[in-house]
Amino acid sequence: MNQKTDHLQQLSEIKTMMERSSRFLSLSGLSGVFAGFFALAGAAAFYVYVNKQMATGYRAIAHSLPVDLDLDFYTFCFADAGITLFLALAVGSYFTTRKARADGQKIWDPAVLRFMINLFIPLATGGIFCLILLFKFRWFGIIPPCTLIFYGLALLNGSKYTLDEVRWLGISEIILGLIGCLYLGYGVTLWAIGFGILHIIYGLIMYIRYEAVPKEKKYW
Amino acid sequence: MKSFIDRLNKAFENRIRLGIMSALMVNASVDFLALKELLDVTDGNLASHITALEKLEYIAVKKEFVGKKTKTTYMATKLGRIEFNHHLKALEDMIRQSE
Numbered sequence: 001m002n003q004k005t006d007h008l009q010q011l012s013e014i015k016t017m018m019e020r021s022s023r024f025l026s027l028s029g030l031s032g033v034f035a036g037f038f039a040l041a042g043a044a045a046f047y048v049y050v051n052k053q054m055a056t057g058y059r060a061i062a063h064s065l066p067v068d069l070d071l072d073f074y075t076f077c078f079a080d081a082g083i084t085l086f087l088a089l090a091v092g093s094y095f096t097t098r099k100a101r102a103d104g105q106k107i108w109d110p111a112v113l114r115f116m117i118n119l120f121i122p123l124a125t126g127g128i129f130c131l132i133l134l135f136k137f138r139w140f141g142i143i144p145p146c147t148l149i150f151y152g153l154a155l156l157n158g159s160k161y162t163l164d165e166v167r168w169l170g171i172s173e174i175i176l177g178l179i180g181c182l183y184l185g186y187g188v189t190l191w192a193i194g195f196g197i198l199h200i201i202y203g204l205i206m207y208i209r210y211e212a213v214p215k216e217k218k219y220w
Numbered sequence: 221m222k223s224f225i226d227r228l229n230k231a232f233e234n235r236i237r238l239g240i241m242s243a244l245m246v247n248a249s250v251d252f253l254a255l256k257e258l259l260d261v262t263d264g265n266l267a268s269h270i271t272a273l274e275k276l277e278y279i280a281v282k283k284e285f286v287g288k289k290t291k292t293t294y295m296a297t298k299l300g301r302i303e304f305n306h307h308l309k310a311l312e313d314m315i316r317q318s319e
Binding site for chain 2: 003007015017022106110
């Protein structure tokens with residue numbers, strides 16, 4: 001019996017080493033939750049702006065191709081998205097750094113780098129693709145679902161090097177994006193669901209599974 | 221049939237050697253510093269276990285210059301991978317049998 005626990009101990013140590021050397025496990029669920037709230041605030045700001053400033057309303061903009069929009073509108077969109085992204089990244093790195101410290105892990109190691117590279121290749125591709133759609137073809141309405149699809153693909157790609165839940169978040173974002181392509185004109189709602197609500201849900205799942213448990217039970 | 225105990229590889233009985241092999245199984249290569257931090261051991265201790273695994277030809281060593289410093293990276297050999305998998309299988313079988 002004693003020998004059996006010994007062997008189980010060995011197996012679990014092997015698993016720990018394999019995961020710690022190849023995966024970025026310090027990703028904190030709380031970063032997802034807070035990023036989600038910022039996304040909801042960003043989407044709300046956009047919704048208010050469009051309904052107050054634009055005579056036509058969002059749905060009309062989303063359906064016209066090519067659409068003619070003034071500079072103020074673009075400035076607002078980029079400022080809104082930029083501030084939301086900045087706040088989400090800032091709060092994300094804060095909680096992740098905090099978790100890494102608490103676990104006694106290094107913040108920056110080869111696994112983190114690998115995760116980032118794999119995340120950013122599809123993400124940057126999507127970003128450039130959306131800019132082309134916007135400035136070359138002036139197709140505004142397709143952009144929100146496209147950002148969700150590429151963000152989902154990026155998460156799916158990065159998930160090999162981090163917690164498994166990220167894979168399911170990625171798949172959910174892709175499905176949501178594809179549905180969005182069929183129903184143009186719900187861009188703000190899509191963003192609120194995809195970047196807001198899904199982040200909060202998955203963030204909470206990850207927080208409950210990996211962080212809100214006694215330290216010795218972590219990860220398995 | 222070989223007894224279960226015989227199937228366990230003595231080379232992997234040590235915690236640090238087990239750790240080195242585990243890390244090398246899931247990464248194409250790992251450098252000395254990363255292994256040291258991962259396993260939380262001293263230079264000398266890590267070096268002696270690496271030498272032991274190297275002698276058995278379970279791991280391969282690559283040295284290269286990065287500027288003026290040498291950077292040493294390690295990778296699991298084919299033999300090392302096979303032996304480690306046998307060891308894992310033996311552990312699993314023993315646990316299953318005692319259930």
